[in-house]
Structure formats: structure tokens, C-alpha cells
Amino acid sequence: MTLRNASKATLGRFLALVTGLIFLGSCGGSSSSSSSTSTPAANNTAALTVGFGPLGAAGGYVNGIFTSVTVCAPGTSNCETVDNVLVDTGSAGLRILNSALTTVPASSLGTITDSNGDQLQECVQYGDTSYSWGPMLVADVELAGEKASSLPIQVIGDNSFAVPSQCLATPVNPSLPNGGNEDTVATLGANGILGLGGFGYPLDCGSYCTSSSDLTQSGYPYYVCPTGQACSATTVPTQDQATNPVAAFSSADNNGVLVTLPSIPALGAANGTVSGSLIFGIGTQTDNALATTATVYALDEYGDIPAFTYNGVSYTSPTNWSVLDTGSNSLEFLDANTLASVGIIECADAPGLYCPTSTIPFTVTASGANSTSGTIMFSIMNADTLFNTNNAAFNDLGGDSGTSPANDFFDFGLPFFFGRSVYIGMMPGVFTGESSAPSGAASATNGYYAF
């Protein structure tokens, strides 16, 4: 093993590097930190607040949900708590803005380097073709009383390398702020993203980034950038990929999360007045037992609920994929054409959002991979009416997913979570030392939702 940065030698990780056309077989499995000591139950509850986020009403977004994350230089008590981190159950891995790290700067974190000493970089893409670019570094991460040691995280914006065009879906986009690069508070609208879901899977790339056969693919996320050369795609062992911190907790609370938010009025709630709980673990402590009233929906191999039925029509995964997603601000489901018969129309001033003339109730049936089914009831109100309240939290804001049943999806964003306790259980067996799922979800081999 060669560690190039002497000052970080004890913190660094060595990246098993494969670039270009060199073939290397499977890079082996993942492993968690080796703690198996039995310790008193950790404080497993982090506070959630709902609102516009750090940009406020003028530049922020509605239905943002935020918590605080403590980032520590690995193996030290040198820690910094970063607030306004977006809680996202639709992605995996912790990503923090470089600008949000001040007393524990990125330079104090551990590095992940290849045999040439070049640091691992990641380009993560978002659905609107914007992206975030920055190095993968190693930190001890604390959430409430939980700790994930030596966790690979992305520090967004901390590098001087140009983003490789290979990873971008479109050329640098002059129509988007900062060309689509979300590497500041102004463009990201948060100090970071805490990815706690990932469609059942705790890693952001998994086997797609361990084999050299994918290195030439457009949209590939991991790179190294040798001095004086263009960045090149690189394979990354799973233990160095962006990882859901919960999966790496040293405590038993490492098999999923429970998100609880209060009910709110139909016209919404003011910025910062809605708070909730992010509880780590499912069935591991007295405060996170799987409620007997909750229906468990096992996910399919794509990490989706296999089917939704609305108005007699079945929408199936993966064509019509789905997610329970605190990282989306609205209920994105079906489309205005498909829903025209019940009175859904798009807002004239906000294409893609729904502006019916009156509030419309919906009942959708969800069918799990474990043969369970249940109904999801919600309403959609006119988005303009909602925005005119100047409130920041809404349970009835909706919009288009696609344009027709051929490409529609079901992104149950934050409105879905108000007035519910939603369990998000991870796929078992990816990390050693992971607590078992509670008996009610034991058959969910791809992870599950319960509510």
C-alpha cells in the first residue's frame, strides 16, 4: 500500500484503481466498521425542520426538510455541526458543501487516493440534469447520538478540476444557475444532502462502479484527475463509494429510518413551524418498533413499489418507477393529460405543477412485492393558491411526473410524509453487522417501506 500524503497517512484510504481498459474482476464485497461491542442504546432521534431552507422565501423551495449533521476529522474530536442539510430518502450518501465546512475544513478529512496519489472525485447528477462535483473524503459522521466512523462522503465544490464532460447529461448549461453545477448554497439550496434512502440500497453506485466494463459510459460518476491530465473514470470498491450513513452506524440502529411529521392544514404551515423526527433503526429500540398498524410494502429488484393502481389502471415498475422521497418538494405523479378528466390542469405560470380550480381528492392503491396492498389518500390543491399564502410546508402540492403513462412515475415527495410515520427499511445483507429487519418485514429482500 502506498499512501502519498504523509500528513494524512493514517487517515487515507487506498483506492483499488482501475482506469482505462485494464480489466479487473469483481472488487469484492463491502464491509462495515468492526464495532460489535454492546453499548447502551444511542440517542437515535434527530430533529427535522420543514421550510424554505437557507435561501429563505425568496430563493428557496417549499417543503424543504432539513437536519444537522456533525462531521469530524476521522479518529479525532475535531468536529463541526453543519445545519440546513437536506434530508433525502431518494438518494444514498452524505454530500456536504465545501463552503459549509469551516472549523473542520475538507483538508482535515481523510483522503481516498489511487496508487498515483490522485484523489477520488465524484460527479453526482440530478434529474433536471444539474449536478454536484467534488472529492470523496473520509469523515466520522454523527447524527443525534449515532456515529458512522470513517464514512466516505462527498465534499461538493472542493476542487480545482473541471468537471469531466463524460459525466454530464448535457453540455454545461448556461440556462441553469452556475451552468448547472450545484456547488454553493445559492445553487443547492442547502448546506448538503443527507441521502438516507437510495431505493433500498445503501450505496450510490454499487456494482455499476466496480467493473471496468462501465468506465466508458456517459454519466459515469467516479473519476481521478491526474495533474496536467483530463479526469478519467475509475472503478471504486463499494467501501469507498458514497454510503448511507445509517448503514455504517456502529450501533444496532443501522437497518433503516423512521420519518415522522405532524399533520398540517390544507393551506399549509409557515416557514420553520413544522418540526418532526428522524429516528434511526427499525425495531431496534423502543421508539422505532414497526407499528402493528403499518402496512409493509416490500420493494422489487429496482427498489420500487412494484405497482400502483389509479382509476382502474395499473402502473408497474420499472416503467412507472416510484419512491417515497423527502427530497422532492411535491407529489409528482402521473401527468396533467392523464388526470385531465378529474380536473387537473397545469399552472399557467408554473409549468409542471398542478393548478386545479378546486381541491381534488385522490386514492391510489399500492401493491408491495410481498403481496400486500393498501390505499394512499391525498389531495391536490391549486399550487398558485398555496404559494400565495407564503407558507413553506404543504401536504397538497402536486405536479407532473412525465407526459403520459408511458413515462410517468410516482415520486411521493414531502407532502406525503405529513401526518404519517414512514419506515424506510434498507436491503438486508449489503453490510455485515446490519440489524435484522423486524419480523413483519423479514421477507423484504430488496428493502421496504411501511406506513
Add this chain to the structure above:
Amino acid sequence: MLTLGTVPAWAVLGQYESSVSVDQQYLRSEDRVQAFQAYKVHQLTTANGTIVREYISPQGLVFGVTWQGPFMPNMQQLLGSYVTNLQTALPAQTHVRHLRGLTVKTNDFVFVNSGHMRFWKGSAYVPSLIPSNVSAEVVR
């Protein structure tokens, strides 16, 4: 091997069918052709499971494309000059963000991209190029 920094101007949406073979080389994919009465479909499948379908009108023009795979595709490659329509039509990010997906509907360009790391899918078509007796729904 992918050339960084430049993308040749041979992308397909709105172009002639001959551009498909260039895509096939680029994607290093297998090409399967389905012929229907009013259009045909090239389905390109790569080794890692990415599927690209290109819909061809009787005039030989690509009127629609779809994609599904573990990584988000290069939209400039698939959309050609229509990538400009995508970029200029991106909705202003007011009130909501679009981490998971994006829909663009204009008179001459319809686009949907959605998904998450390890799974992306989408479609795009040019309404004016769709054969008169064919529904846009076939682009799926």
C-alpha cells in the same frame, strides 16, 4: 473510446436513420430492428444493460428516442440540436427543485427524464416529425 470535451454532431433526434449506426458504434451495442406499419424501431442494447430505442418515420427521420439504464445518458448524443431546446426550456427553479426528474413540453419538443443513481429512464420526441397516423404514445 470516449473523447472528452467534444461531441460529434451526428446525434439522432430529428436526423436521418443513418445516424443510428453511429450511435451503435458509440454505444458499442447490438442493434435490433422492429418494423411496424407506419414506423420502425432500432433498439440498441449495451453490455451493461442500457437500452436506447430510436423511432424512425417512413421518411427515414428519427422522430423519437427513449433510454433506460444505470447512468444518465449523454443527451447531446441522443437529442442532437434539440439539446438546445432542452436547455432553454428548463423551468425556472422557483418553489420546487427537480432532483428526481424533469418534464419539458413545448410545441416542437417533448422530453421526460427521471430516475436516480443506478436507474435512469426517459424519452423525447418531436411532435411535428411523428407520422400522421401514429400516436406519440408509441415512443416508450
